[in-house]
Amino acid sequence: MTPTSSHPVIEVSGLRKSYGGRAAVDGVSFSVEEGEIFGILGPNGAGKTTTVECVEGLRVPDAGRVRVTGLDPVADHEQVSRVLGAQLQQSELQAKLTVREALQLYASFCPRPADWRPLAERLGLTDKLTSRFGKLSGGQKQRLFIALALVGNPRVVVLDELTTGLDPRARRDTWQLIEEVRAGGVTVLLVTHFMEEAQRLCDRIAVIDKGQVAALDTPAGLIRRTAGSTVIGFTPSAPLDEHEVQALPGLASVAYKDGRITLTGTDETVNAVISLLARHHITAHQLRVTDATLDDAFLDLTEASA
Numbered sequence: 001m002t003p004t005s006s007h008p009v010i011e012v013s014g015l016r017k018s019y020g021g022r023a024a025v026d027g028v029s030f031s032v033e034e035g036e037i038f039g040i041l042g043p044n045g046a047g048k049t050t051t052v053e054c055v056e057g058l059r060v061p062d063a064g065r066v067r068v069t070g071l072d073p074v075a076d077h078e079q080v081s082r083v084l085g086a087q088l089q090q091s092e093l094q095a096k097l098t099v100r101e102a103l104q105l106y107a108s109f110c111p112r113p114a115d116w117r118p119l120a121e122r123l124g125l126t127d128k129l130t131s132r133f134g135k136l137s138g139g140q141k142q143r144l145f146i147a148l149a150l151v152g153n154p155r156v157v158v159l160d161e162l163t164t165g166l167d168p169r170a171r172r173d174t175w176q177l178i179e180e181v182r183a184g185g186v187t188v189l190l191v192t193h194f195m196e197e198a199q200r201l202c203d204r205i206a207v208i209d210k211g212q213v214a215a216l217d218t219p220a221g222l223i224r225r226t227a228g229s230t231v232i233g234f235t236p237s238a239p240l241d242e243h244e245v246q247a248l249p250g251l252a253s254v255a256y257k258d259g260r261i262t263l264t265g266t267d268e269t270v271n272a273v274i275s276l277l278a279r280h281h282i283t284a285h286q287l288r289v290t291d292a293t294l295d296d297a298f299l300d301l302t303e304a305s306a
Ligand SMILES: Nc1ncnc2c1ncn2[C@@H]1O[C@H](COP(=O)(O)OP(=O)(O)OP(=O)(O)O)[C@@H](O)[C@H]1O
Pocket: 019, 020, 023, 024, 042, 043, 044, 045, 046, 047, 048, 049, 050, 051
């Protein structure tokens, strides 16, 4: 089989994988189009890494179909490894290898490698080229893994826990780099625990929970699915009547903490709260009205299936 562009770049359909009789991935389906940044989000143990390892051909599915540029990652492993760049796990690099040697070595495996020097520069590794892998800090190792995933000029890059262990500046630089990589037409499959990262980078996200896709949408679409897409918080100058609060239109949730009330609901809820306060001559101190975040949506979606 040869790669073709008529397929989605990544297709996963009815994927199942069990370990010792326990399903880690239980019927996952999604497809990723060329040039997309597709996020996989989910709680610990949800089956995210197992899913992406099946995409990388590192695990053999028990059932279902996985294709990368139309190729089977297990049967056509060699061809897939020419188009797919993956972030390494810690144990996969020798401690004695220097950063330069690692970059040169990985570039030498690839048919049309990128120039590793600007990549190293972009990832803040230029000062570390002669340092041995074993002596790098956690964040420096992480940056090297990102460089190694990109050095082969892949069509598809799989990044699992992209920015874990990076400081805030390195994290932001890495996000920018990923956006630049995508602007160059590369498709990105990104496993992340960081909501801000998913919201900022991903075109679409599959929320995986207990081995299944709990929701698949754009970040904005996922937020809209949450019961309360608007969050209203304030400290009232006098207690509110609980019956009136519960009767607010569009109300999704109410929480009280240290005299402060936080409601989630809709725009209608905001208007109704303001009228309620005005009717009772109650002042709202430190009133904040914000949009719900992906964090709220994630909790809602993964709790809903708990
Ligand atoms: N090699 C393995 N042998 C046995 N069980 C495994 C193996 N790898 C993963 N599991 C189990 O499969 C389930 C899914 O694991 P997986 O690593 O895919 O989840 P994850 O969503 O990536 O989790 P995390 O966010 O914690 O990295 C977990 O219950 C895990 O314990």
